[in-house]
Amino acid sequence: MITLSAQPIDAPALLRAFENVVADAGAVVTFSGLVRPASTLGDVRTLHLQAYSPMTERGIEQAVSIAKTRWALSHVSVVHRIGDMKPGETIVFVATASKHRRAAFEAADYLMDYLKTEAVFWKKEVSSDAAIWIEPRTEDYKDAARWREGEAS
């Protein structure tokens, strides 16, 4: 399931709901990304997230489909925040369920790399004296490239 939420994300509640649905899975991995309180700009007051529906949702759905062909996953949940959020709030929640842990770990890692570098979002950090649009770092692109190397082999 894929959700873009303008409301705060309650990761513990999402995990409980996910575990109820996937009771027979055996392995559940979740990742939560939180808004960092400090950046190159200094103190972050607000992080603003733009999406472009339905392109954003369609792209994430495609990434989930690819993950499901690559790993034996019974369930996947991706919840991404949009709009304005404060430091410490959850910006993204990813959960994967599988029979065994390795598939669940790797699929969650893969989906996060997709979300960081290819998902259709734009981020703006607003500090006390400046606002700057944040684009993926070189490390993010390198992380995402690991999965393409895997496809080639």
Place this chain on the structure above:
Amino acid sequence: MTRILYFGRLTDIAGTSEEILDLPASVETAGELRTWLDLRFEADGALLEPTVRIAVNNEIAFDADALSGADEIALMPPVGGG
């Protein structure tokens, strides 16, 4: 009439996130739109960067693609969430 959307840092360059325009007859392709908008905003090439992608009616378009039938065009700088 075509709805043009500007995302990310292009919002700042355009001074708006969205506008509705009658495109001039000379703008027939996605690439021509790039050039025309770059001059219009005096963006100094910011819209010509290959990392800025164009979506026509929610599908990624190449510079040579025609804009005929375009209801909504989005100008998209590098994306990334999480």
